[in-house]
Amino acid sequence: MFIDQARIFVKAGAGGNGCTSFVCSKIVKRGKADGGYGGDGGNVILQASKNMNTLLDFHYNKHFKAERGLHGSSNNKTGKAGKDLFIPVPCGTIIKDIETGLFLRDLVEDGQTLIIAKGGKGGKGNSKGRDALPGGTPEEREISLELKLIAxxxxxxxxxxxxxxxxxxxSRAKSKAASYxxxxxxxxxGIVxxxxxxxxxxxxxxxxDGAHSGKGLGDRFLKHIERTKMLLHMVDISMVERKDPYQDLLNIDRELELYGHxxxxxxxxxxxxxxxxxxxRSIIKKIEKKLGQKVFVISSVTKEGIKELLDAIFEMAV
Ligand SMILES: Nc1nc2c(ncn2[C@@H]2O[C@H](COP(=O)(O)OP(=O)(O)OP(=O)(O)O)[C@@H](O)[C@H]2O)c(=O)[nH]1
Ligand SMILES: [Mg+2]
Incomplete structure (x- = not known):
């Protein structure tokens, strides 16, 4: 299932507490302070991944928590730092803070990261001649994820x-085609x-018609072409006796215009x-004339015209 919106809660790991400890022996009851530092808490990090193309996972899994840092211990031992938690998101995910409504980042490139919640710092131990401190408080927040495909x-x-x-x-895309x-x-x-x-x-x-205002979920889909470089507007020419291809083109153009962006x-x-x-095929020339623009004529079944079409697309978009 393709899901392009989600809300999740993220919480980083708390810092480990600093330790209060003194070197003891039979003679010296309370010697030199040797309490170690607490470990830093893990961060929560969002990371764009080209291997994901939906936010579906976030509908089942909404809470994310990084590991806490371990407490310091005697003998100046620093507690182990909590591991960062990496959350993969699809390339093209826009992240906002729900409480403030602030836009935080648009993760576009594969591998790009955003620290969305910082772990608490480990507390200082008493080894430096002062009282030990507790670990720092971790950040937590509710965020919205919105996917706008990158194509x-x-x-x-x-x-x-x-x-x-x-x-x-x-392409190798398996996009179901059927006569309805x-x-x-x-x-x-699909990668071509x-x-x-x-x-x-x-x-x-x-x-x-009416897609721009949400008919047939049109507005939800149109947002996914906002980031494309170019559009390929496909018209069914076999319908020419029952439907006017010229009018079809104008109608869809109007929807794009009304949608905006x-x-x-x-x-x-x-x-x-x-x-x-x-x-x-004389109708094609007539429509071209009316449009004042060249149209590409293809058959996805016989492959006629496909090479010329790809030549033109790649010439324009690469
Ligand atoms: N004769 C012929 N039939 C085609 C051609 N291309 C597609 N079709 C048929 O047209 C029908 C619709 O094709 P789809 O590829 O599902 O159309 P679509 O535009 O993706 O449709 P939606 O997903 O509903 O928007 C299917 O029965 C296809 O076999 C073509 O070049 N020639
Ligand atoms: Mg289709």
């Missing part, structure tokens, strides 16, 4: 246009290699899919 190309269009068939034909609308329920990422270059494509659930100003390639079903 180069967003594949958008009405349901059933052939978006998933296309991504499955050019709304087959794709969550964005699916073309000659020596690599781009990540996001196969989006189909958009419908500058997604309508992204560079866009228009693709007419399912050309294998057309007897008469």
């Amino acid at each position: 180069d190309i967003g594949i958008i269009g009405y349901p059933n246009a052939g978006k998933s068939t296309f991504i499955s034909s050019v 609308p709304f087959t794709t329920k969550v964005p699916i990422l 290699k073309h000659f020596d270059s690599i781009l990540t494509f996001a196969d989006m659930p189909g958009l419908i 500058e997604i309508s100003s992204k560079p866009k390639i228009i693709v007419f899919n399912k050309v294998d079903t057309l007897q008469d």
